[in-house]
Amino acid sequence: MDTIRDWLKLFSPKAARTNLVLLGGEPTLHPDLHLAVKEARRLEFKSITIDTNGYLFHDILDKITGDDLDFLSFSLDGATRSTNDAIRGKGSYDTVLAGIQKAEKKGFACSMIYTVSDKNIHELDQMPTLVQGLGLKRFFIQVIGMRGESSKDSQSRALQVSKDHWIKTIPQVAKKIADQGIIVTYPKVFLSRDDKFQCAGNVAKNYFVFPNARVYQCPICEDLPLHSHEIQDNKLVTMPRLNEMDLFNLSIPEGCVMNKMIQPGNLAYDKDGNPRHKIACCMLKQELTP
Ligand code: SF4
Numbered sequence: 001m002d003t004i005r006d007w008l009k010l011f012s013p014k015a016a017r018t019n020l021v022l023l024g025g026e027p028t029l030h031p032d033l034h035l036a037v038k039e040a041r042r043l044e045f046k047s048i049t050i051d052t053n054g055y056l057f058h059d060i061l062d063k064i065t066g067d068d069l070d071f072l073s074f075s076l077d078g079a080t081r082s083t084n085d086a087i088r089g090k091g092s093y094d095t096v097l098a099g100i101q102k103a104e105k106k107g108f109a110c111s112m113i114y115t116v117s118d119k120n121i122h123e124l125d126q127m128p129t130l131v132q133g134l135g136l137k138r139f140f141i142q143v144i145g146m147r148g149e150s151s152k153d154s155q156s157r158a159l160q161v162s163k164d165h166w167i168k169t170i171p172q173v174a175k176k177i178a179d180q181g182i183i184v185t186y187p188k189v190f191l192s193r194d195d196k197f198q199c200a201g202n203v204a205k206n207y208f209v210f211p212n213a214r215v216y217q218c219p220i221c222e223d224l225p226l227h228s229h230e231i232q233d234n235k236l237v238t239m240p241r242l243n244e245m246d247l248f249n250l251s252i253p254e255g256c257v258m259n260k261m262i263q264p265g266n267l268a269y270d271k272d273g274n275p276r277h278k279i280a281c282c283m284l285k286q287e288l289t290p
Contacts, residue, residue, distance in 0.1 A: 201248035
């Protein structure tokens with residue numbers, strides 16, 4: 001808790017403009033998560049969210065209130081028990097739905113995260129019906145990976161979604177959910193050649209802070225030693241070159257540089273070798289408000 005307090009304080013000078021998301025792994029496994037939430041509230045962060053798998057360990061709902069937290073965000077990766085549990089583990093479907101109901105009754109604002117892959121995109125159109133009556137305030141569609149015609153890796157291909165499938169499915173489902181009064185957010189992913197590309201590393205300030213003190217500005221490279229900052233003695237220290245910041249300024253016709261380096265399977269090229277589409281920054285989201 002001392003470390004969490006120190007690190008929250010480090011980011012607190014801009015707390016009023018900062019959305020704080022506590023995620024994992026599973027953040028409710030931390031026995032003192034409630035103290036971290038209360039400390040963040042005391043420091044007046046603009047919003048505080050917990051992303052959870054729904055198990056809500058350590059009776060977190062009994063230790064904080066809806067006033068302490070802006071959003072409790074539940075991950076569900078299938079509209080049916082069998083699909084979700086095959087991805088997220090046996091029993092997780094029922095656990096998430098029960099967790100949402102319990103949290104709603106206690107006055108928490110709940111949201112849902114659906115991470116789309118080839119294994120569950122076919123059930124996304126059932127989600128508008130499933131979420132009816134759950135009282136959700138927000139619905140987030142995320143993507144695990146996208147596939148271009150050049151993808152060769154059969155294992156990752158099994159989890160990925162093609163551009164056509166994405167475009168035919170996601171906006172329509174998002175609209176149906178938004179029509180129920182729920183704010184829906186989903187990533188743009190594919191830009192046309194004329195769309196302006198921007199890297200969040202250059203135009204926004206997002207910090208992904210890890211327990212090992214690494215701090216990234218791009219979420220895609222977070223398992224690699226490319227972090228731009230590190231917390232040392234409770235100070236945010238810029239790392240020497242090369243790091244992710246050196247890559248943000250590179251301009252390539254494929255759009256996101258990190259995507260091309262780390263997950264190039266979602267790129268497709270025409271016969272002249274030109275990319276068929278640019279990949280947007282993964283932080284670029286579309287938002288549908290009811
Ligand atoms: S996903 Fe790509 S565009 Fe977005 S911050 Fe990372 S490198 Fe930049």
